[in-house]
Amino acid sequence: xxxxxxxxxxxxxxxxxxxxxxxxxxxxxxxxxxxxxxxxxxxxxxxxxxxxxxxxxxxxxxxxxxxxxxxxxxxxxxxxxxxxxxxxxxxxxxxxxxxxxxxxxxxxxxxxxxxxxxxxxxxxxxxxxxxxxxxxxxxxxxxxxxxxxxxxxxxxxxxxxxxxxxxxxxxxxxxxxxxxxxxxxxxxxxxxxxxxxxxxxxxxxxxxxxxxxxxxxxxxxxxxxxxxxxxxxxxxxxxxxxxxxxxxxxxxxxxxxxxxxxxxxxxxxxxxxxxxxxxxxxxxxxxxxxx
Numbered sequence: 001x002x003x004x005x006x007x008x009x010x011x012x013x014x015x016x017x018x019x020x021x022x023x024x025x026x027x028x029x030x031x032x033x034x035x036x037x038x039x040x041x042x043x044x045x046x047x048x049x050x051x052x053x054x055x056x057x058x059x060x061x062x063x064x065x066x067x068x069x070x071x072x073x074x075x076x077x078x079x080x081x082x083x084x085x086x087x088x089x090x091x092x093x094x095x096x097x098x099x100x101x102x103x104x105x106x107x108x109x110x111x112x113x114x115x116x117x118x119x120x121x122x123x124x125x126x127x128x129x130x131x132x133x134x135x136x137x138x139x140x141x142x143x144x145x146x147x148x149x150x151x152x153x154x155x156x157x158x159x160x161x162x163x164x165x166x167x168x169x170x171x172x173x174x175x176x177x178x179x180x181x182x183x184x185x186x187x188x189x190x191x192x193x194x195x196x197x198x199x200x201x202x203x204x205x206x207x208x209x210x211x212x213x214x215x216x217x218x219x220x221x222x223x224x225x226x227x228x229x230x231x232x233x234x235x236x237x238x239x240x241x242x243x244x245x246x247x248x249x250x251x252x253x254x255x256x257x258x259x260x261x262x263x264x265x266x267x268x269x270x271x272x273x274x275x276x277x278x279x280x281x282x283x284x285x286x287x288x289x290x291x
Contacts, residue, residue: 006233007226014229019269022229026262026269029071032223035216037072040206044076047180048095048146055202056174059182060152062190063208066255069184072208073098073148094118097139098148101185105158105166110149111135118142139177146180147173153185155192163192167199174202210252213243221246224258225276228265232275236261242281249285260284 004012014025040061050057061069076096083093097117102109108124111131115122118138122131149170155163174181183189183203194200211217222237236242250256263284264276273280 004231007229011227011229015231017229022269023266025229026265029074030224030227031071031075032220032227034220034223036208037068037075040072040208041076043206044146044182047182048080050145050180052178056178057180058170058174058203059180060189060193060203060205061182061184061208062187062205064210064253065186066253067208067210068254069208070150071254073150073184077148092142094142095145096148097142097144097146098150100151101149101154101166101183103154103157105155105162107132107165107169110166110169114139114147136176139173144177144179146182147177149181149183151185152183153189153192156188164196167193167196171199171202208254211247211254211257212252213247217247217252218243220254220257221261224261228261228276230265230268230274230276232273234268234276236276236281239278241278242276245278245281245285263287 004015007015011025014022043059047057047059061072063069077098080096083095097114099110099113099117102113108126108128108131111128111134112122112124114135115131115138120134120138155166158166170181170183173179181203183193185192190205193203193205211220218237221243225234225236228234234242236246246257246260250260260281261276264281267280267284268274268276271280
């Protein structure tokens, strides 16, 4: 199929397929590059290359729910997959280990998350001392360059003692394993981390803010459109009315922008229009708000 130079190579290939395949493609996650994400990825690359020193670096990536934090980390993890099998340690060489802060922020459960990430046995009923010993022993053998802890705002679900213990554990891991520690969470995470001056200084924050109606946002929309397997260009980024509808319907939340555009693209495929129009976008926004 010709005349699809408004699309990326991948989307171009999908656009030539049947409607079922194209709709399935819309349901998948797609990476869209934009300046703030690029800056965070560059900072993560700097941290993962940090040499061992007395005080290893840390970072807090924070922003509202569905703003795109996890997408950035997933992009980073794809760039740092597990490497070769180490016959001396009996483990895969892993530069980056990613876990989630447990919903109940307890040290034993966080150690358990790390053990599961290493595909190591973990019994929730084991004593803290035993789980800690096993986790630290294995982490020293694997020697990751970075540990990523998502959903760190779950700290606030615990007592003041549990919060402090979990925060100290993050610092302890960085010191013991000699690796960078990166945490992600909502704005509540920022509040939780700032309760301890030492933790706050160890984990400087980078915010992912809501989009504003500016050139960066229009660039993001243009990049997103190039990923949509529609056979006609929609020219969303240069249509002020469509940009306004998107901002009003989503509040500038990245995940909501993605959902809205995917819904509108689905309607464009089903209606055979093959491009997102202002009417389709308004209809998708209305149906999304009514859901």
